[in-house]
Amino acid sequence: MDTTPQKAGQVIALIENGLSQRAVARQLDMTRAAVRKVCKRYEEAGFFHRRAGTCRGRFTTIRDDRFIVSTTLRNRHLKAVQVQRQLRELRGMRPEYAAMVATEEGKCTEDQESDLQILYDLGGDRVHRRGGLTAVRYIEEILAIHVVPYVDYIGDEFTFMHDNARPHTARIVQYYITEVGFRVMEWPVYRPDLNPIEHLWNELKRRIRARLDHTPNSISELIVAAEKEYFNIPQETIANLIRSMPNRMREVIRERDSDTHY
Structure with a gap:
């Protein structure tokens, strides 16, 4: 199963903040292979969502990505579902x-x-x-x-x-x-x-x-x-x-x- 954009954003935020892939996998309760996959996608494409041309389109906008990263850096212990809820509430505002x-x-x-x-x-x-x-x-x-x-x-x-x-x-x-x-x-x-x-x-x-x-x-x-x-x-x-x-x-x-x- 593909990693959600929210969790992928947390991976990149923590990696860029100096954590090892092993530490990120442990903190986010992910396999090291899943963390490596997110990092590879980010290195190749410059973003952490699914690449264009696959069966599903992009889940998040660039603005969403900024919010996911900044939120994770300010609270490393947030779960992906909590980040997802905050993002959903923001998207729902008039x-x-x-x-x-x-x-x-x-x-x-x-x-x-x-x-x-x-x-x-x-x-x-x-x-x-x-x-x-x-x-x-x-x-x-x-x-x-x-x-x-x-x-x-x-x-x-x-x-x-x-x-x-x-x-x-x-x-x-x-x-x-x-x-x-x-x-x-x-x-x-x-x-x-x-x-x-x-x-x-x-x-x-x-x-x-x-x-x-x-x-x-x-x-x-x-x-x-x-x-x-x-x-x-x-x-x-x-x-x-x-x-x-x-x-x-x-x-x-x-x-x-x-x-x-x-």
């Missing part, structure tokens, strides 16, 4: 939204003392973690893993959106973003929050409250409930939030500094 990535932190508490946070991005990934979000953790756990890989995939049109929360505006974060070199949407100091994830987060919390008829007994129970309800949110709910953005923006402009009904 063009007008595919160039934008946003983050938002939400709090879903067991009680008033809990600081569990669940973070989402428009690409569909989610990260659950405990503890306060510092600037360093924002870089290492969010930007480097869940944002930077999208830059190579989207290209020059990439725009990142986050608000003026303290970890986002820290000097070390601004320096990191400058070094990586991606565009950030300007966010005025006094502004209504138009991030549609705000409303998605509220929907998730309503669903969790409806699902659990008791206070969660542990962080793990809360995380399980949050993940299950997140995947139960209909795609149409998300699409409606996105489609409402023009009306939201018109109302913000009309009301100026006043609150909107949203």
Whole structure:
């Protein structure tokens, strides 16, 4: 069976990062013969998908290839199916939204003392973690893993959106973003929050409250409930939030500094 483009991309990324074919085969649970075949194809043709002229056409575009390689280099332990899922989600975005990535932190508490946070991005990934979000953790756990890989995939049109929360505006974060070199949407100091994830987060919390008829007994129970309800949110709910953005923006402009009904 031919190696999938996602796994082949991981092979090339790891080889070019200095790993031996034996080490790559062990890490990706492949035979050494399969790894050699991918490397030979890459050396001969300059890419790691099936050569033109065979019974099946090319599975991935050059942009896909860049995303596979950059994602693998930033997280060597990703499985090919995980890379494939991320790539499929990116391909499924509508063009007008595919160039934008946003983050938002939400709090879903067991009680008033809990600081569990669940973070989402428009690409569909989610990260659950405990503890306060510092600037360093924002870089290492969010930007480097869940944002930077999208830059190579989207290209020059990439725009990142986050608000003026303290970890986002820290000097070390601004320096990191400058070094990586991606565009950030300007966010005025006094502004209504138009991030549609705000409303998605509220929907998730309503669903969790409806699902659990008791206070969660542990962080793990809360995380399980949050993940299950997140995947139960209909795609149409998300699409409606996105489609409402023009009306939201018109109302913000009309009301100026006043609150909107949203």
